Amino acid sequence: MKEKILLKAQKxxxxxxxxxxxxxxxxxxxxxxxxxxxRKSKDELIEANKLDIASAGEKxxxxxxxxxxxxxEKRISEMVKGLEEIVALPDPVGEITKMWLRPNGMQVGKMxxxxxxxxxxxxxxxxxxxxxxxxxxxxxxAVVLRGGSEAxxxxxxxxxxxxxALKDEGMHEGVVTYLDIPSRxxxxxxxxxxxxxxxxxxxxxxxxxxxxxxxxxxxxxxxxKGVCHVFVDREADLKMAEEICFNAKVQRPATCNAMxxxxxxxxxxxxxxPNMLRRFQQAGVEIRGCEKTREIYxxxxxxxxxxxxxxxxxxxxxxxxxxxxxxxxxxIAKYGSAHSDAIVTRNYDKAMRFLREVDSSAVFVNASTxxxxxxxxxxxxxIGISTDKIxxxxxxxxxxxxxxxxxxxxxxQLRH
Amino acid sequence: MKEKILLKAQKxxxxxxxxxxxxxxxxxxxxxxxxxxxRKSKDELIEANKLDIASAGEKxxxxxxxxxxxxxEKRISEMVKGLEEIVALPDPVGEITKMWLRPNGMQVGKMxxxxxxxxxxxxxxxxxxxxxxxxxxxxxxAVVLRGGSEAxxxxxxxxxxxxxALKDEGMHEGVVTYLDIPSRxxxxxxxxxxxxxxxxxxxxxxxxxxxxxxxxxxxxxxxxKGVCHVFVDREADLKMAEEICFNAKVQRPATCNAMxxxxxxxxxxxxxxPNMLRRFQQAGVEIRGCEKTREIYxxxxxxxxxxxxxxxxxxxxxxxxxxxxxxxxxxIAKYGSAHSDAIVTRNYDKAMRFLREVDSSAVFVNASTxxxxxxxxxxxxxIGISTDKIxxxxxxxxxxxxxxxxxxxxxxQLRH
Numbered sequence: 125m126k127e128k129i130l131l132k133a134q135k136x137x138x139x140x141x142x143x144x145x146x147x148x149x150x151x152x153x154x155x156x157x158x159x160x161x162x163r164k165s166k167d168e169l170i171e172a173n174k175l176d177i178a179s180a181g182e183k184x185x186x187x188x189x190x191x192x193x194x195x196x197e198k199r200i201s202e203m204v205k206g207l208e209e210i211v212a213l214p215d216p217v218g219e220i221t222k223m224w225l226r227p228n229g230m231q232v233g234k235m236x237x238x239x240x241x242x243x244x245x246x247x248x249x250x251x252x253x254x255x256x257x258x259x260x261x262x263x264x265x266a267v268v269l270r271g272g273s274e275a276x277x278x279x280x281x282x283x284x285x286x287x288x289a290l291k292d293e294g295m296h297e298g299v300v301t302y303l304d305i306p307s308r309x310x311x312x313x314x315x316x317x318x319x320x321x322x323x324x325x326x327x328x329x330x331x332x333x334x335x336x337x338x339x340x341x342x343x344x345x346x347x348x349k350g351v352c353h354v355f356v357d358r359e360a361d362l363k364m365a366e367e368i369c370f371n372a373k374v375q376r377p378a379t380c381n382a383m384x385x386x387x388x389x390x391x392x393x394x395x396x397x398p399n400m401l402r403r404f405q406q407a408g409v410e411i412r413g414c415e416k417t418r419e420i421y422x423x424x425x426x427x428x429x430x431x432x433x434x435x436x437x438x439x440x441x442x443x444x445x446x447x448x449x450x451x452x453x454x455x456i457a458k459y460g461s462a463h464s465d466a467i468v469t470r471n472y473d474k475a476m477r478f479l480r481e482v483d484s485s486a487v488f489v490n491a492s493t494x495x496x497x498x499x500x501x502x503x504x505x506x507i508g509i510s511t512d513k514i515x516x517x518x519x520x521x522x523x524x525x526x527x528x529x530x531x532x533x534x535x536x537q538l539r540h
Numbered sequence: 541m542k543e544k545i546l547l548k549a550q551k552x553x554x555x556x557x558x559x560x561x562x563x564x565x566x567x568x569x570x571x572x573x574x575x576x577x578x579r580k581s582k583d584e585l586i587e588a589n590k591l592d593i594a595s596a597g598e599k600x601x602x603x604x605x606x607x608x609x610x611x612x613e614k615r616i617s618e619m620v621k622g623l624e625e626i627v628a629l630p631d632p633v634g635e636i637t638k639m640w641l642r643p644n645g646m647q648v649g650k651m652x653x654x655x656x657x658x659x660x661x662x663x664x665x666x667x668x669x670x671x672x673x674x675x676x677x678x679x680x681x682a683v684v685l686r687g688g689s690e691a692x693x694x695x696x697x698x699x700x701x702x703x704x705a706l707k708d709e710g711m712h713e714g715v716v717t718y719l720d721i722p723s724r725x726x727x728x729x730x731x732x733x734x735x736x737x738x739x740x741x742x743x744x745x746x747x748x749x750x751x752x753x754x755x756x757x758x759x760x761x762x763x764x765k766g767v768c769h770v771f772v773d774r775e776a777d778l779k780m781a782e783e784i785c786f787n788a789k790v791q792r793p794a795t796c797n798a799m800x801x802x803x804x805x806x807x808x809x810x811x812x813x814p815n816m817l818r819r820f821q822q823a824g825v826e827i828r829g830c831e832k833t834r835e836i837y838x839x840x841x842x843x844x845x846x847x848x849x850x851x852x853x854x855x856x857x858x859x860x861x862x863x864x865x866x867x868x869x870x871x872i873a874k875y876g877s878a879h880s881d882a883i884v885t886r887n888y889d890k891a892m893r894f895l896r897e898v899d900s901s902a903v904f905v906n907a908s909t910x911x912x913x914x915x916x917x918x919x920x921x922x923i924g925i926s927t928d929k930i931x932x933x934x935x936x937x938x939x940x941x942x943x944x945x946x947x948x949x950x951x952x953q954l955r956h
Contacts, residue, residue, distance in 0.1 A: 141873065145897050218896060224918060230907055232917045237899065239929045322929040343759055343930050364952040371954040457557065479947050480634060481561050483653065491646055491950025500955065501648045501946065502640060513655045513738040514759050515931040518946040530917065530934040531895050534907025536780040538787040539916065 125305055129313045132301050133268055133320045136241045139298030140266035144238045148215040150293060155258050157289035159207040162254065165285055166200045172281035173250065180274050188378075192248045193275055203254040206505050210258040213504045216522045217264040220531070231533040236526040238264030240322035244507070245270045245311055245336055247328040250278040255505045256325075257286055257300050263525035266299045268321055270314060272328075273306035280304055315340035325508050325520070330435075345520065347485070347511035349435040350380030350463035352493045355452040355478070357469035358391035364490060365468040366400050371492040372466070374407050378437045380509065381464045381486075381496040385432060385442040387452045390416065393445045397421050401443070409439045416445035432459040449474050456482055462511045464493035485511045485518035541721055545729045548717050549684055549736045552657045555714030556682035560654045564631040566709060571674050573705035575623040578670065581701055582616045588697035589666065596690050604794075608664045609691055619670040622921050626674040629920045632938045633680040636947070647949040652942045654680030656738035660923070661686045661727055661752055663744040666694040671921045673702055673716050679941035682715045684737055686730060688744075689722035696720055731756035741924050741936070746851075761936065763901070763927035765851040766796030766879035768909045771868040771894070773885035774807035780906060781884040782816050787908040788882070790823050794853045796925065797880040797902075797912040801848060801858040803868045806832065809861045813837050817859070825855045832861035848875040865890050872898055878927040880909035901927045901934035 143151070162169070173195035180190050216236050223233035242265045246252045253269055260267040271279040283302040290297050303310055315324055318341040326336040330348050337344050354372050356365040372383035388396055393416065401411055401421045412427035427442045432455070446452045449467070456465050466488035467478040475489045486496040496518065498506025503521030510516050516524040559567070578585070589611035596606050632652050639649035658681045662668045669685055676683040687695040699718040706713050719726055731740055734757040742752040746764050753760050770788050772781040788799035804812055809832065817827055817837045828843035843858045848871070862868045865883070872881050882904035883894040891905045902912040912934065914922025919937030926932050932940035 144899070226916070226918055230911070235895070237933075240899075338757070341754070343928070345930075361952075367952060367954060375955050479651070483560070483656075484945065486946040486948065488948040489950055491948050491953040492955050494955035495646070495948065495950075495953060496946070497955075500642070502642055512759070513943055514761075515943070517653075517943055527929055527931070527933055529900065530902040530912070532902065532904040532907050532911065534905055534911075536777075536783060537907040537911060538783060539791050539908050539910035539913075 125307070125310060126313050129303060129305065129310060130317065132303060133241070133314070133317050135298035136266040136268050136301040137320050139296035140238070140240045142296045143261060143266055143299045144217075144240070144264045146264065146295065150295070151215065151261055151264070152211045154261060154289055154293045154295055155207050155211050157292055158254070158258070158286050159204045161285040161289055162200060162204050162207070166197060169195055169200060169278065169281050170197075173278040175277040176275050185274065189248055189274070193250070193278070195250055195278055199251060203251050206255050207258045209504050210262050213262065213522055215262065216526045221528060228537050229535060230537045233531050234528040235531045236523070237529050239525060239527055241266045241268060241320065242525065243268045243270070243314055243321040243324045243342065245314070245324065245326045245328070245332070247272040247332065248275050250275045250282060252327065253279050253282045254286070256507055259505055259507050259522060259525060261299065263522045265525055266301070268301045268303065268314065270303040270311060276304065276306060311336065312339055315342055318342050327508050345508070345510045345512050345515060347380065347461070347463060347509050349461050350382070351384050351433065351435050351459060351461040352381055352464040353385050353387055353456050353460060354383050354466045354468065354493065355387040355446075355449070355456075356389060356392070356396060357449060357467055357471065357474055358389040359471040359474070360392070360468040361470060362392065362396050365396065366403070368466065368468055368490070368492050369400060370403060370407070372494055373404065373409060373441050374439070375492075375494055377439050379494070380435070381493050382437070383441070383493055384434065384436055385444060385455075385459070387444050387446050387455060388417075389452075390445050390447055393417070394420055397443070404441060407439070409441050411441050411443055413443040414445055417443045435461070449478065453478065453481055456484070460484065463509070464488070464496040466491060466493050485509060541723070541726060542729050545719060545721065545726060546733065548719060549657070549730070549733045551714035552682040552684050552717040553736050555712035556654070556656045558712045559677060559682055559715045560633075560656070560680045562680065562711065566711070567631065567678055567680070568627045570677055570705055570709045570711055571623050571627050573708055574670070574674070574702050575620045577701040577705055578616060578620050578623070582613060585611055585616060585694065585697050586613075589694040591693040592691050601690065605664050605690070609666070609694070611666055611694055615667060619667050622667075622671050623674045625920050626678050629678065629938055631678065632942045637944060644953050645951060646953045649947050650944040651947045652939070653945050655941060655943055657682045657684060657736065658941065659684045659686070659730055659737040659740045659758065661730070661740065661742045661744070661748070663688040663748065664690050666691045666698060668743065669695050669698045670702070672923055675921055675923050675938060675941060677715065679938045681941055682717070684717045684719065684730065686719040686727060692720065692722060727752065728755055731758055734758050743924050759931075761924070761926040761928050761931060763796065763877070763879060763925050765877050766798070767800050767849065767851050767875060767877040768797055768880040769801050769803055769872050769876060770799050770882045770884065770909060771803040771862075771865070771872075772805060772808070772812060773865060773883055773887065773890055774805040775887040775890070776808070776884040777886060778808065778812050781812065782819070784882065784884055784906070784908050785816060786819060786823070788910055789820065789825060789857050790855070791908075791910055793855050795910070796851070797909050798853070799857065799909055800850065800852055801860060801871075801875070803860050803862050803871060805868075806861050806863055809833070810836055813859070820857060823855070825857050827857050827859055829859045830861055833859045851877070865894065869894065869897055872900070876900065879925070880904070880912040882907060882909050901925060
């Protein structure tokens with residue numbers, strides 16, 4: 125197994141040099157060809173997917189997981205649309221982001237270049253196979269994919285199509301490499317291939333991500349969890365605050381950018397909370413409040429300190445009344461996961477302070493945390509969200525799949 | 541020991557929140573104060589340094605190492621000047637590097653933010669203590685320093701001064717933290733503090749860097765070695781090529797950006813090599829040539845394949861005659877270390893191809909590889925050179941000590 129994984133990864137590395145220097149036109153052609161083949165092969169894909177769904181049913185996997193696993197016409201169209209959007213995005217590779225003149229006459233600049241080989245480890249969703257491949261190719265990278273074993277038939281069928289598109293356009297097939305070895309050991313081998321794979325992006329539950337991060341010899345970009353906050357300042361437009369908080373919690377509670385804790389300035393707590401909490405309860409949200417919250421609105425559970433660290437991914441919400449923006453930011457720094465945090469306020473100074481001082485991958489003024497997303501930000505698709513401190517924070521799109529190198533236009537300059 | 545390191549690192553993390561939100565003015569004041577104290581304390585520093593030099597002498601350490609270890613008036617002035625240059629550089633923190641409007645009316649942007657706590661592991665040079673501290677503070681980071689045991693007295697004296705400056709300006713002293721535990725185990729403990737230290741930068745020999753990279757649970761930015769090339773194209777200005785190659789090899793051969801292999805287009809080899817190689821030999825360079833080189837210039841050693849992988853750090857040079865730019869770029873991709881590579885040519889297309897396709901931290905047209913350096917590029921000091929594929933390639937200055945987060949100016953936007 126070790127041998128097989130190494131060989132596949134080496135082929136990907138070989139291929140990465142070809143895709144790195146491919147023209148934008150060629151990369152777009154490949155992606156368009158992929159989209160065409162997906163559209164044409166939808167019946168085969170749905171057939172392959174049925175095998176996965178059947179075996180998931182036999183294993184008694186959860187409904188939610190089977191839903192994530194399912195490929196249908198609608199989802200295939202979405203994948204096609206995703207690829208077409210990637211084609212429409214500007215090519216980041218070769219962009220000179222800065223250029224300056226030195227006193228000795230040399231022009232020094234920074235040029236965007238592909239990273240090389242990206243390893244992506246994910247779970248049930250087969251659409252990740254396609255989204256990630258499109259992004260990696262457009263950014264000039266080869267990709268080594270390792271999807272969940274429950275989606276193996278779907279992923280193998282998808283990768284077959286993606287590879288056909290590469291072949292049609294004369295591109296090295298190693299650009300898209302799939303590790304079709306279902307055991308967990310395959311992941312552990314893959315993340316040791318330092319010098320072959322350049323970056324690992326794990327997507328999935330916290331357990332998977334911790335295992336990958338703790339064992340990887342390759343740099344990893346990831347987020348463990350999303351413990352997101354909305355702070356309703358005393359100078360908020362309370363109607364706007366209500367809409368933002370409701371959207372952040374209820375619109376899709378199982379996502380990483382949904383709100384887990386609502387922080388409310390004590391000055392407006394009495395005015396704001398009753399309506400807001402009633403509306404949450406009507407939407408089926410279980411509320412866990414601090415003492416002050418329960419004084420104002422008694423019909424709710426008590427929040428425990430450990431609740432503030434939790435990512436519920438469900439219709440459960442912590443509510444805490446705070447003295448001011450400082451206490452709110454202290455709370456976010458202590459309990460948050462540096463994912464998505466928002467302030468609702470009309471006060472300019474507080475808005476700017478919150479933006480500057482809250483150290484999260486995305487910080488919002490007067491908008492819902494649910495908007496922390498590659499599509500919403502206009503990056504096209506995203507390959508994942510990072511809450512790490514280096515390379516990229518927030519949704520990672522094409523730019524985040526590149527790095528920069530220094531380039532120098534000289535005319536004979538020497539070092540003295 | 542474990543306990544002590546953890547406590548120190550936690551204090552640095554606590555401090556990092558204060559320096560992260562410090563104004564440019566305050567950060568500059570701190571750095572100016574550091575420079576003042578250095579100037580005033582030069583006698584004490586030289587005394588402390590003498591202890592290190594004496595004990596290095598007793599241990600029989602090499603002359604080169606003792607030279608790197610030595611602090612004298614000139615070197616202290618250079619450190620002061622280095623700090624003053626950092627003060628003059630623009631503050632990267634808070635810069636909004638991009639901002640764009642989404643169809644729903646929200647403004648999305650990217651803001652530069654400090655990384656947090658930077659761990660720097662280095663060897664004999666005490667000036668690193670000061671350079672690195674200045675850069676980290678200006679970029680809003682706390683720094684945990686771990687210098688070589690041979691410089692312990694010098695470093696402790698330097699850190700005392702740096703901390704006094706912090707105190708004078710009312711800044712948390714944990715911003716500059718020194719691990720004064722000489723054992724190698726201290727390094728191994730330090731690089732396990734994931735979640736406390738955010739980034740590790742090791743500087744020194746390949747052995748140290750490999751140990752750090754293989755054992756770190758924290759992201760590491762580094763370069764193992766510099767196997768740098770100059771390719772003399774058939775359309776080069778041969779006089780310019782001679783000057784660049786000579787400078788790249790001879791000006792300071794013990795540095796990572798010195799040339800190790802000269803690649804020469806076969807079309808001009810006969811014309812170029814005899815003069816060039818004679819000049820190298822006159823400068824004391826040992827030449828190891830390929831077969832074709834030795835046909836043209838017989839009085840040299842034979843180059844072995846393994847020589848092409850070596851970083852000599854000395855007056856030794858490999859010379860290889862290649863068919864064309866393609867063979868040259870193949871050679872660089874196979875044997876190089878992605879550090880610094882140059883082409884000398886008058887041909888526009890080849891210059892642009894080389895810039896685009898050679899995947900090194902800095903790629904030069906018609907300039908010496910020796911110029912790959914933070915000062916030379918105008919970044920001010922540098923904290924090290926990275927040949928990694930993510931976050932930063934090449935010399936790392938202030939910008940490279942920050943990351944970006946997404947910021948959103950909304951007016952009530954929700955996710956639908």
